[in-house]
Amino acid sequence: MKRKLFLLGFLLSIMIMPSFAQIDDEIQQSKTEQVRKGREYLTEKFLDRDYEKVKEIKDYLLTFETEEFKAFKPHELWHILLWTQEYEALETAFRQVDSAYVAEIDKAVVPSRDQLGEQLYRRSIEDEHLLRFNLQEANLPVEDFDFLNLYLDWDSKPLNKEHIEECNELADQFLAKYPHSEYEWFVRHIIRRVFAPKNWGWGMGLDLCSGLSSGVLPKPYVGFGLSIDVLYKKFDFMLGYDVVYGKTALDLPYTISSAPHIYPKGSRSEPIVWYANLSYEVWEKKRMSLAPFIGVGGVLEVFPDDQVPGSDLKKQQRVYWTGNVGACFDLKGDLLGDTGALRVKYQCGISAPDGHISTIHLISVGWTYKLRGKTRVY
DSSP: OHHHHHHHHHHHHHHHHHHHHHHHHHHHTSHHHHHHHHHHHHHHHHHTTOHHHHHHHHHHHHTTOOSSBOSSOHHHHHHHHHHTTOHHHHHHHHHTOSHHHHHHHHHSBOOOOOHHHHHHHHHHHHTHHHHHHHHHHTTOOHHHHHHHHHHHHHHSSOOOHHHHHHHHHHHHHHHHHOTTOTTHHHIIIIIOOEEEEOSEEEEEEEEEEEEEEOTTSOEEEEEEEEEEEEEETTEEEEEEEEEEEEEOSSOEEEEETTEEEEEOTTOEEOOEEEEEEEEEOOEEOSSEEEEEEEEEEEEEEOOOGGGSTTOOGGGGOEEEEEEEEEEEEEEOOGGGTTTEEEEEEEEEEEEOGGGOOEEEEEEEEEEEEEEOOEEEEO
């Protein structure tokens, strides 16, 4: 019985082994596996600086490509063509880049991450001068030469704010020089990265303030404030308040147990200056902007309890309505980030209690934060 079972198992293994061997052979010969091995071989030859062999391997791997399957990521192929000095093929590759090409790449199967892309990029950075020398010696048409140098300018430096601004300027110069260039899509959509704020946004601010007043308004001298901003294009609707410490401008009568008393002029007061202002940015530079505003507001004069013990003075708090004019000057800088700014604000509130014109002038210095999304401008 055991002999029969052993014989049966042996016969089954003989039948199954060819099937496994066939699958293993198919895997070894699969497109993905061949491309993987080819990329490893290409990397080896690239590190040896054997660019003729690199060209042969690259041509071989390109025979596997279809719309759904790619042997190289786009930037890998561009770097290879730069090093093999196949400029005609490279120019054709750049010219075919458009929205349809990008959509095709997004849907296609691309190689898994390996050393090829990293080694190509590393050498292109380290030996950038050799790439530029090769371009100089190739006697290319002026437009092609200018574009390939622009590509190297964009590709050879870290992606930071200063580099982006520099490349944007170079891209604008190229587009102005060649308004009908076949490289326009690549320059405008890949190299050039210009973003504009979206229409709507919001912000907030904190500040320290100081000022003076005339007429019946309390005399403030120092305080602090908070504001909330609603942004639309160049308009800024600011809703906020400042709490200031000052002195009363008039004698204020009050009663304790039906007996009349006077809260004397010049006594301590804690007025709250609130406002709802609408500004419009009339001037803007890279690091600064100016926005005058108009609005409405008021002054709520608050009296500390310890100044009038036992009184019912809180019920006699005074409110003065104001019309406001002023301006905000924002100073931007790297330390404050893209959304922050140092704000200097001047506000003049005009009131007419009992027919007497009174004004309150406040100068505040503080930090403002504006957040609105950005959209890319092509």
